[in-house]
Amino acid sequence: MFDLSGKVALITGASRGLGREDALTLARMGADVVITDVLVEDDPDLETTAQGTNSLLQDVARQQGWVYSNQTAEEIRKLGRRSVAIKMDVTNREQVAEVMKRVKDEFGAIHILVNNAAVLDNTATIAKMDYKLWDRDVAVNLTGAFNCTKEVWPYMREQNWGRVIFMASIAGTNGGFGQASYSATKAAVIALAKTAALEGGKYNITANAIAPGIIGSEAANMAAQFRKEEYDRFREHTVFKRFGEPSHVAAAIGYLCSEEAGYITGTVLEVMGGMNLLTASLRA
Ligand SMILES: NC(=O)c1ccc[n+]([C@@H]2O[C@H](COP(=O)([O-])OP(=O)(O)OC[C@H]3O[C@@H](n4cnc5c(N)ncnc54)[C@H](O)[C@@H]3O)[C@@H](O)[C@H]2O)c1
Numbered sequence: 618m619f620d621l622s623g624k625v626a627l628i629t630g631a632s633r634g635l636g637r638e639d640a641l642t643l644a645r646m647g648a649d650v651v652i653t654d655v656l657v658e659d660d661p662d663l664e665t666t667a668q669g670t671n672s673l674l675q676d677v678a679r680q681q682g683w684v685y686s687n688q689t690a691e692e693i694r695k696l697g698r699r700s701v702a703i704k705m706d707v708t709n710r711e712q713v714a715e716v717m718k719r720v721k722d723e724f725g726a727i728h729i730l731v732n733n734a735a736v737l738d739n740t741a742t743i744a745k746m747d748y749k750l751w752d753r754d755v756a757v758n759l760t761g762a763f764n765c766t767k768e769v770w771p772y773m774r775e776q777n778w779g780r781v782i783f784m785a786s787i788a789g790t791n792g793g794f795g796q797a798s799y800s801a802t803k804a805a806v807i808a809l810a811k812t813a814a815l816e817g818g819k820y821n822i823t824a825n826a827i828a829p830g831i832i833g834s835e836a837a838n839m840a841a842q843f844r845k846e847e848y849d850r851f852r853e854h855t856v857f858k859r860f861g862e863p864s865h866v867a868a869a870i871g872y873l874c875s876e877e878a879g880y881i882t883g884t885v886l887e888v889m890g891g892m893n894l895l896t897a898s899l900r901a
Pocket residue numbers: 629630631632633634635636653654655656670674675705706707708732733734735736737757761784785786787828829830831832833834835836837
């Protein structure tokens with residue numbers, strides 16, 4: 618494992634799924650990790666927040682008890698690292714600025730930002746897409762990543778070191794049927810990563826995107842149950858005939874955040890089990 622001792626990482630949308638696994642992995646690699654998410658278990662407004670995000674999935678997460686923000690911070694503290702869970706909605710610019718400042722004050726620095734928060738539950742063709750959900754997806758998946766990057770940027774510049782990871786998707790590299798808003802925002806964060814890479818160079822800040830295929834998070838596993846045929850087809854399009862695990866994504870992020878990856882910037886690292894290869898191949 619690469620060594621992240623002495624580094625402070627902040628992960629957005631780290632309450633469950635890939636974000637939670639990223640947090641645990643970076644902590645095992647030695648980093649102190651701040652868990653941020655719009656959903657936090659002991660929030661008295663949890664129910665209203667889940668519904669207010671206008672997301673069916675957030676509500677399901679609350680009902681199913683898939684909210685592990687404090688629990689993850691506790692698991693990280695048991696590893697001997699510093700960790701705290703903070704409620705932060707990436708679309709709320711004042712809140713993002715306050716949280717970044719609080720973390721800088723309490724932890725002394727923010728070296729790593731993982732822009733992981735996103736909404737994944739809007740599947741409709743262009744003809745049927747709801748304008749409100751389009752706007753919501755742009756606000757969370759794209760503007761949210763921009764807000765967090767912009768607010769962390771001065772700290773990274775000042776310390777002359779930084780790692781920013783943007784979670785893209787195969788939908789961002791290939792487009793996605795019934796995923797206009799999701800795929801467009803995921804393509805846009807790739808451009809944002811490349812721009813951050815260009816602007817971050819002279820401050821030793823690297824910025825990269827990760828493009829997963831289908832990875833078994835709670836959200837993806839639930840979608841696979843409800844849309845079985847489609848997901849079976851996706852699975853057949855991987856060269857391994859299986860989906861990825863959250864640990865595959867987390868390991869890729871851990872590497873990109875390491876000192877050793879200091880010359881890698883502006884890239885898109887695909888963690889998709891060759892899902893994009895088979896359409897162009899005669900056999901596999
Ligand atoms: N799971 C996959 O197959 C897959 C594939 C490609 C890309 N991705 C990307 O990986 C990331 C994580 O995916 P996942 O499967 O773990 O999804 P998920 O829905 O389980 O997790 C998303 C997290 O973001 C949080 N969130 C939502 N809106 C927020 C907001 N406004 N502010 C702060 N937090 C908010 C949610 O509460 C949740 O904890 C996403 O960026 C997603 O687009 C996932």
